[in-house]
Amino acid sequence: MSDDAQTPEGVRPEVAAAVGDWRAYVEAKMGFRNHWYPVRFSNELAEGQLITLQVLGEKLLLKRIDGKVYAIRDRCLHRGVPLSRKPDCYTKDTITCWYHGYTYRFQTGELVNILAVPDSRLIGRRKIQSFPCQEAKGLIFVFIGDMDPVPPLSQDVPPGFLDDDVMILGKHRVVNSNWRLGAENGFDALHIFIHKDTTLRHFRTFNFPIGHTPLPGAVQVVEDADGPKGVIDDFAQHKPIWDGVIDGRVVVRGPRSQQVQGTSASVGTSIWLPGVLKVEQFPLPGLTQFEWYVPIDGKTHLYVQTIGQQVQTDEDRQDFASNFESIYKPHGLDGFNADDIWAREVTEPFYADDYGWVDEMLCEPDTTILEWRRLASRANRGVQTPQDLR
Amino acid sequence: MSDDAQTPEGVRPEVAAAVGDWRAYVEAKMGFRNHWYPVRFSNELAEGQLITLQVLGEKLLLKRIDGKVYAIRDRCLHRGVPLSRKPDCYTKDTITCWYHGYTYRFQTGELVNILAVPDSRLIGRRKIQSFPCQEAKGLIFVFIGDMDPVPPLSQDVPPGFLDDDVMILGKHRVVNSNWRLGAENGFDALHIFIHKDTTLRHFRTFNFPIGHTPLPGAVQVVEDADGPKGVIDDFAQHKPIWDGVIDGRVVVRGPRSQQVQGTSASVGTSIWLPGVLKVEQFPLPGLTQFEWYVPIDGKTHLYVQTIGQQVQTDEDRQDFASNFESIYKPHGLDGFNADDIWAREVTEPFYADDYGWVDEMLCEPDTTILEWRRLASRANRGVQTPQDLR
Amino acid sequence: MSDDAQTPEGVRPEVAAAVGDWRAYVEAKMGFRNHWYPVRFSNELAEGQLITLQVLGEKLLLKRIDGKVYAIRDRCLHRGVPLSRKPDCYTKDTITCWYHGYTYRFQTGELVNILAVPDSRLIGRRKIQSFPCQEAKGLIFVFIGDMDPVPPLSQDVPPGFLDDDVMILGKHRVVNSNWRLGAENGFDALHIFIHKDTTLRHFRTFNFPIGHTPLPGAVQVVEDADGPKGVIDDFAQHKPIWDGVIDGRVVVRGPRSQQVQGTSASVGTSIWLPGVLKVEQFPLPGLTQFEWYVPIDGKTHLYVQTIGQQVQTDEDRQDFASNFESIYKPHGLDGFNADDIWAREVTEPFYADDYGWVDEMLCEPDTTILEWRRLASRANRGVQTPQDLR
Numbered sequence A, B, C: 001m002s003d004d005a006q007t008p009e010g011v012r013p014e015v016a017a018a019v020g021d022w023r024a025y026v027e028a029k030m031g032f033r034n035h036w037y038p039v040r041f042s043n044e045l046a047e048g049q050l051i052t053l054q055v056l057g058e059k060l061l062l063k064r065i066d067g068k069v070y071a072i073r074d075r076c077l078h079r080g081v082p083l084s085r086k087p088d089c090y091t092k093d094t095i096t097c098w099y100h101g102y103t104y105r106f107q108t109g110e111l112v113n114i115l116a117v118p119d120s121r122l123i124g125r126r127k128i129q130s131f132p133c134q135e136a137k138g139l140i141f142v143f144i145g146d147m148d149p150v151p152p153l154s155q156d157v158p159p160g161f162l163d164d165d166v167m168i169l170g171k172h173r174v175v176n177s178n179w180r181l182g183a184e185n186g187f188d189a190l191h192i193f194i195h196k197d198t199t200l201r202h203f204r205t206f207n208f209p210i211g212h213t214p215l216p217g218a219v220q221v222v223e224d225a226d227g228p229k230g231v232i233d234d235f236a237q238h239k240p241i242w243d244g245v246i247d248g249r250v251v252v253r254g255p256r257s258q259q260v261q262g263t264s265a266s267v268g269t270s271i272w273l274p275g276v277l278k279v280e281q282f283p284l285p286g287l288t289q290f291e292w293y294v295p296i297d298g299k300t301h302l303y304v305q306t307i308g309q310q311v312q313t314d315e316d317r318q319d320f321a322s323n324f325e326s327i328y329k330p331h332g333l334d335g336f337n338a339d340d341i342w343a344r345e346v347t348e349p350f351y352a353d354d355y356g357w358v359d360e361m362l363c364e365p366d367t368t369i370l371e372w373r374r375l376a377s378r379a380n381r382g383v384q385t386p387q388d389l390r
C-alpha cells in the first residue's frame, strides 16, 4: 500500500513508537534472533541427506554427517547463488559451489578451497554463515543468530518438554500468516469460541464454555535468568461463560458435563520465548500439546505441532504412537487446529501493514496477550532484521 | 516502480502540485468521499441475505432486514478479521464475529455484546463503522463517508434520473482501470472514433462522425448549491468531422444519413459528481443512458450501466423490459460499451504512476474534460485516503 | 523488500556510493542509453509488417517500409495508450491511434494529423519519440537514446563482427536476469567450471580446465575514441587449473588432450559496450560467437546469440547454414549455453536489491570483471533511467 519510511526492522516508526513497552515485539516481524527453533523432525533428515529450508528469512542448507546435523546459509559467498541449485558434494564434509568451485566445510562454514582458483588468498580466511544445530525429542533445532556462547536449548523450550520420560510426536505445516498471529491465537483463551463444533468432542467429554475470563492471579510471568521465559494462564482461575446472550436471549450454549471438572478442555496454557505454546491436558487428559510458530519470513510461519506423553515401557511407546496416528493427529492436530490455521490466515491482512497493532480493540481478557507481548519485548535476545540476511 | 514519497492521498507530490486547479481530482485515486454510490441492484439482495462488496477501498457487509438495506464495515473491531469469513447471525438484526463473539447491530453498528466476555465495558460504548444506504430506481446506493447530516441522494445523481415516470434497468461489471479513466472515457466526445464499427448500427440509423469539436457555448458547468454538480456538453453545438484525412487523402469516413438530424448518435452528454454520466437519446432515441464509474480501489471500478425510459403503463414497462433484454443490453451495454471497457483498461498503466496526468498531451476539444476535472476538484465533499480505511 | 530511498536511476544510494569507480555500472540497471542494440533478426520483420518489443524499458513499434526499418515508441502522445492494441494503419507510412485518431509518421515520429480534430494546432508541431534503426549482418539494431548525431554502429559492436566476409547466424531468447549478470557470466573465465559436462565434447576435442587465472598481461582495455570500447582477456596468457582438490584429494579433473593446444575451449573472450561478448574460436575452431545481453527491463534481458564464420562462396554459406542448424545451434547456443542461462537466473535475486554489488566476495581472477565494470562506467554514453521512459 503505502511506501512510508520504515525502521531498520522494516516496520512503521509511528506504530513502533505508539506501542510503548512492547515495541520490540512489533518490530519482530521476522522473529526473535539468537534463539533456538525447531525446523524439521529428525527422521526427515537421513544420514548424508541434504535439505533446504527457510527460517527467520534465512535460507539454510542442512546436512546430516556421521549422525550429526549441520546448517549453513544456502548462498555462496562469491556471487550469492544458492548452493542447492546444483549441489556438488565431492566429499562427505563439504559442498562445492557449482558456479566457480568455492568449497565450504559443513561443520565450520570454512571456505576450504576454490576449485578453480586453488591459490586464492581467501581460502582458509573466510567463512560462510553457519548455524548451531541440536536434536532433542525427535526434533532438529537450529539456533538463528550469532551469539557466543550459544545459550542452552533448555532456555528456549517450555518446561517439561525435555523431560526424560516424555515422548514427543508431531507434524508441521506452513501457515500463511505472521508467526505472532499464530502465537497469539494459541495463547488466546477467549478464542475457544471458534472451536464450538470440533470433532474432538467425539473422543472425550468436554467442558466447553464459549469463553472464559482470567480472575486475578490466573496469569503468572516466568522470567528466571537461567530458564525459559514465558507467561502462564491457569484455567482453574478463570470464570467460564456458558451462555451467549444477544438482546436478552440465549443464542448459543457451551456444552457442560457433570462428569468432568474444570472450566475448559485444557487446564491451562503457557507461551514461551521464542514463540512456543504448551497446552496442558490436551488434546486429551494425560497429554500435553507443545506447538511452535516458527517464522519463515514476515508473512508465513512453520506450524510445528507436537504432542507429549509420559511413557515408561515400550508398550507405552507403541500405544502412544498408535493413538497419535489414529486419534491425536487426525482429530487434534489436523481437525481441531484446522480452525486455528484459517483464523490466523484471515487475521494477517489487518496486521500486515503494522497498523493492526494500534488499531485493534482488545477487551479485558486480552491482558494475557499483552503480558506476552511485554515479556517477549523484554526477554528476547534480539530482533531479526533485513540487514541480518545480507 | 519507483518508491518516491507520497502525499497522504497516496499520489506523487510533484504531480499533485503541477496540475494546479484540479489537484483534488489527481488525489482522488480512490474516489471522492462523502458521496452516494450505487453498488448493486435491489433485486440482487433478498430479504435476510448478506453480501460483501468493496467500494472506495472499503470492504462492506450489506444485509436486507425487514426490507431495508444496512451496511457495515466487514472488519471486526477486535482484531480486524472479516466478519464474512464465517458469518454468525444469531439474530435477524446482528452479526457475531466468529472469532471471539463481538456482536454488532446492523442498523447502528453498535457493539451490543461480546459473547465470550458479556461484562466487558466496551459493550454499548463502541461502534463498527456503518454506512447509510438508500434504494432508488432499483439500485442500492451507499454513502461512503462520515458527514453529518448526510446530503440527499438527489445531489449525487444526474438530473432526471430520479424522475417519477422514469424506469431504470441495468447491469454492472468490474473494469480493471481507475474510475477516473472510466469517467473521462464516457464524457470524452472525441472518443466516438473508437465506436466506428459498433453493431448498434443495425438497430438504428446513426449520424456517426469520426469526431466532433465543441463550439463556444457547447459546454456548461452546473454548480448550484443544492443540486447535482456537473458539466454538460451539448452536441448540437459541436462541429462534426465526417472525413478522416491523412496526407491529403480521405482514409476513413463517418456514416452520415439524410434521414436523421444532429451531429452524433446522442444529442449530448453530461458528467456529474461523484462520477456518473448521462447520455441523452442513447443508445436509441427516447432512451437515456446513466452510468456510474464506482471506485472499488485505486485500480478497479464497478461499471454500473443503466438505461432509463419514461413509462406510463404496465405495457410500457413490459415493452421496455423486453427491449432491454433483447436489444439495449446485448447491443448497447454489452456490444457498444465493450470497446470503452478495453480502452479504459489499456489506458490504466499510463496514469497508474500519476505521471500520466502531467505527461498527457490533450488537444483542443479536451477542454471539456478539463472542465470536469476542475469542477470535481472544487465541488467534491472530500478525497478518500488510505487513512480512511484504518 | 525494503522501501528505502532510491537514486534517480532507481538504485540504493549507499550501494552506488560504495562502489566508487564503477558507480555508473551499478546505476545502469536498465542498461546504457545512447547505444545501439540488436533487437530482432532481419528475417523476423517482413515488408509492411508491424511488431512490438521492449528494450531498455522502452516499448517500441517496429515497421518495415520499403525495405527500411523504423521504430517509434508504442505509446500515444495524447493519453498514453499503446498504439499496438489495435493498430490502425491507414497509409503505408503512418499509424493512427485507435482511440482518438492521433496519426504519426513512422519515418519521423511527426504527428501528421488528428483524424477527429483536423485543425488542431498540435498537428505538425509534435513528435512521438522515434529511434534510429540500422540493419547489419542480418540483425536489426535500434539506437536507444536521443544523442545527435547518432554515433556509428561500428562503435557499438565487437571488432570483426561487421567484416565483409563474415556471415552471421543466430537466435534469441528472453532470460530472467538483469543484463549485467548475463554480461558477467559470459566474460567470466572462471565459470568454465559450470560447463564440465557439456555435450559439445562430442563434437570437438577440448582442452577443458576446471578454471584458469589470468597472468599479468592477459587483460587489455581497448578505449580508442572512435572505436568500440571493451576489455579483452587472452586465454593464452592464463594459467589453467586441471585438478580440483579438496582436503588434499583430487575430486574432479578437467579433460586434457594431447591433440590440441591452448588452455581452454576458446582462445579468448572480450566484452564490449553496450554489453556484447566475443568468444574466439568457439563453439568450434574457425567460428566466433558474438552474443548480446540486451536489457528488456531491469529484471530481464534478451539473449541474442550469434555465430560468425568467414565465407567466400555460396557453398561456404550453405555449409555454414547447414552446420549451424545441425550442430552449432543445438549443441552450442542451446546445449552449451543452457547452463549459462540458469546460472544467470539464479544469480538474479542476490543482485536484485543492489546489495549484491557490495556483498559479493570476488576472488583474484575476477579482476577482469572489475575492469569491465570500470570501463563500462567510464565509456558509456549515458545511463537509462525511469525518467527516460516518461
Ligand code: FES
Residues within 6 Å of the ligand: A076, A077, A078, A079, A080, A081, A097, A098, A099, A100, A101, A102
Ligand atoms: S558463485 Fe559460488 S563459486 Fe562463484
Ligand code: FES
Residues within 6 Å of the ligand: B076, B077, B078, B079, B080, B081, B097, B098, B099, B100, B101, B102
Ligand atoms: S476478532 Fe472479532 S471477536 Fe475477536
Ligand code: FES
Residues within 6 Å of the ligand: C076, C077, C078, C079, C080, C081, C097, C098, C099, C100, C101, C102
Ligand atoms: S489516446 Fe491516442 S489519440 Fe487519444
Ligand SMILES: [Fe+2]
Residues within 6 Å of the ligand: A185, A186, A191, A195, A337, A340
Ligand atoms: Fe485454537
Ligand SMILES: [Fe+2]
Residues within 6 Å of the ligand: B185, B186, B191, B195, B337, B340
Ligand atoms: Fe464510448
Ligand SMILES: [Fe+2]
Residues within 6 Å of the ligand: C185, C186, C191, C195, C337, C340
Ligand atoms: Fe558459459
Ligand SMILES: [Mg+2]
Residues within 6 Å of the ligand: A349, A350, A351, A352, A353, A355, A356, B390
Ligand atoms: Mg490495517
Ligand SMILES: [Mg+2]
Residues within 6 Å of the ligand: B349, B350, B351, B353, B355, B356, B359, C390
Ligand atoms: Mg507513465
Ligand SMILES: [Mg+2]
Residues within 6 Å of the ligand: B387, B388, B389, B390
Ligand atoms: Mg477512519
Ligand SMILES: [Mg+2]
Residues within 6 Å of the ligand: A389, A390, C349, C350, C351, C353, C355, C356, C359
Ligand atoms: Mg541481498
Ligand SMILES: [Mg+2]
Residues within 6 Å of the ligand: C387, C388, C389, C390
Ligand atoms: Mg525523455
